[in-house]
Amino acid sequence: MPAIPLKVTRPPASDAADPVPDAAKPLFRGTGDTDYVCGNCGAVIALGMGPTQRVPFGSAVCSACGAENEFPSSLAS
């Protein structure tokens, strides 16, 4: 599975807890084989996206580290 790091648009607060990628749940789940991961900590944000699938938002806050990640225009609807 390819894993594509997203672009971080806002880093997590400095007093945030240490990232725990294993504890994070993907915010979005597709039916393909490309994972989009947090550009800060590597937690999966969109799991298994297919080539024609889109996410209904332009950015998302990582549930593991709190960084705001921007989806590429090819993925955001």
Ligand SMILES: [Zn+2]
């Ligand atoms: Zn993160």
